[in-house]
Amino acid sequence: MRGNGDEHDDGGKPVEDGEAEGDLFPAERASAMRMIEALLFASRDLLGPDEIAARLPGKIDIPGVVEDLRRVYSTRGVNLVEISGKWGFRTAEDLSYLLSREQVEERRLSRAALETLAIIAYHQPVTRAEIEEIRGVSTSRGTVDVLLETEWIRMRGRRRTPGRPVTYGTTDAFLEHFMLASVSDLPGLDELKGTGLLDSAVPAGFSVPVPNDSSELREEEDPIDETELFDLMVEGDETTNDRDS
Structure with missing residues (x-):
């Protein structure tokens, strides 16, 4: 092992800093250390004594040589460890x-989540029942939870209707992500047509609400x-067994 000037090799000679570790061991021991070091370095998995012995020539004191290696690497940037x-x-x-x-882990939003986000952005404040009415399908709690986790939407309040459902709206994080100065900068009907996001032959009377x-x-x-907000975040505003389609 590399010493600090107080240690001695097998011949009693003081070990100087910077001296090669191989010089501290007999030639056969140093050779065995190099071979085991190479095997362990190249292996993605931990190696046991039988796996090491199968690749080495002759009979070698594998635990003893590994212990020598462990001491050599004890102060290095990588250590030799034993596990099971x-x-x-x-x-x-x-x-x-x-x-x-x-x-940052990037996750692609599902179509259901994108549709839900768009409805909230344009129709806020909006309840989940209203989102489902606009989409024409049920909206699972998981879809809303994903949007809450992104912090693009928030729970605003409770609608003064039977059941007092939660209302949702967008956040400053939504504006920042989509590089909008305000939600009113969202594209209107003509812009959506121009970008091809809406069919030019939309039904008569169709309109895009002005978001606020x-x-x-x-x-x-x-x-x-x-x-109450904490309880809602943990339990959800409503319970449903339906899934988005």
């Missing part, structure tokens, strides 16, 4: 922060306090 009787190289625990990387994301509650909305 097998060995492998792993990054030194105190250096793991160097290899960590935060990465004002944080002010409407006359038909009651506020949601923080405790």
